[in-house]
Amino acid sequence: MNARRLSERLAAVAGRVREGAVLADIGSDHAYLPCHLALRGLISKGIAGEVAKGPFESAAATIREEELDGTVEARLADGLDAIHPEDGVDTVSIAGMGGPLIASILERGKDRLDGVGRLVLQPNINAVAIRKWGVANGWAVTGEEILKEDGKIYEILVLEPGHASYDDKELLFGPLLMKEKSEVFREKWQREALSWKQILRQMEQASNAEEIGKRQEGLQQAIMMATEVLEDEKSESQ
Numbered sequence: 069m070n071a072r073r074l075s076e077r078l079a080a081v082a083g084r085v086r087e088g089a090v091l092a093d094i095g096s097d098h099a100y101l102p103c104h105l106a107l108r109g110l111i112s113k114g115i116a117g118e119v120a121k122g123p124f125e126s127a128a129a130t131i132r133e134e135e136l137d138g139t140v141e142a143r144l145a146d147g148l149d150a151i152h153p154e155d156g157v158d159t160v161s162i163a164g165m166g167g168p169l170i171a172s173i174l175e176r177g178k179d180r181l182d183g184v185g186r187l188v189l190q191p192n193i194n195a196v197a198i199r200k201w202g203v204a205n206g207w208a209v210t211g212e213e214i215l216k217e218d219g220k221i222y223e224i225l226v227l228e229p230g231h232a233s234y235d236d237k238e239l240l241f242g243p244l245l246m247k248e249k250s251e252v253f254r255e256k257w258q259r260e261a262l263s264w265k266q267i268l269r270q271m272e273q274a275s276n277a278e279e280i281g282k283r284q285e286g287l288q289q290a291i292m293m294a295t296e297v298l299e300d301e302k303s304e305s306q
């Protein structure tokens with residue numbers, strides 16, 4: 069992967085950034101995403117925010133090599149601190165981290181989101197944490213995508229300002245993804261349900277302590293929801 073040729077995962081994130089956007093890409097190891105969009109003239113300005121020195125230097129090097137100094141800027145900053153009011157950022161992307169970490173970055177920096185109209189988020193795991201953060205903070209899920217690359221399954225979420233409420237299934241599976249029920253979606257949740265069942269079996273053999281009982285209930289509930297969502301799809305297609 070490089071700024072000219074993105075992975076399928078990052079290309080899907082890039083595809084959700086509106087033409088002409090002022091983009092802040094947070095956790096922008098190598099700055100491939102903003103540089104890719106700038107090289108194609110698809111963003112008017114890009115900020116590559118990085119908290120770690122090594123990745124920040126890689127981001128700065130990509131910007132230099134691609135001669136994008138006037139359009140993309142690397143900033144060494146924690147989360148949304150990379151965004152300054154005068155930047156006029158309207159789109160924030162955060163990709164390649166766990167859902168809870170993405171949600172905590174948004175939570176800690178939410179006062180920097182004034183004027184931002186779109187969040188493009190790609191959690192590697194636990195997208196549910198982002199949907200819950202969105203509901204609690206006035207962001208609705210307006211786009212969702214799921215894809216498989218090199219054996220790994222990724223979800224991409226687009227959030228825009230708006231009030232939405234989702235039930236437990238929509239929070240876990242994604243309100244749009246669970247309607248679409250693509251091949252990859254079914255594979256993801258079949259895999260997850262299988263691993264929850266294995267954990268349950270191991271717990272049953274281990275102990276009966278109260279804490280374990282609660283965790284078992286949570287897993288049983290999740291398995292039941294996955295079964296219902298996957299079975300809905302069978303009955304819909306009959």
Ligand code: SAM
Binds near residue numbers: 118162
């Ligand atoms: N976004 C790129 C992608 O999807 O390919 C890079 C993903 S890399 C796995 C995650 C990057 O996020 C790392 O370079 C890490 O230093 C950075 N990161 C983690 N927490 C961060 C934070 N609070 N603020 C800025 N960057 C952060």
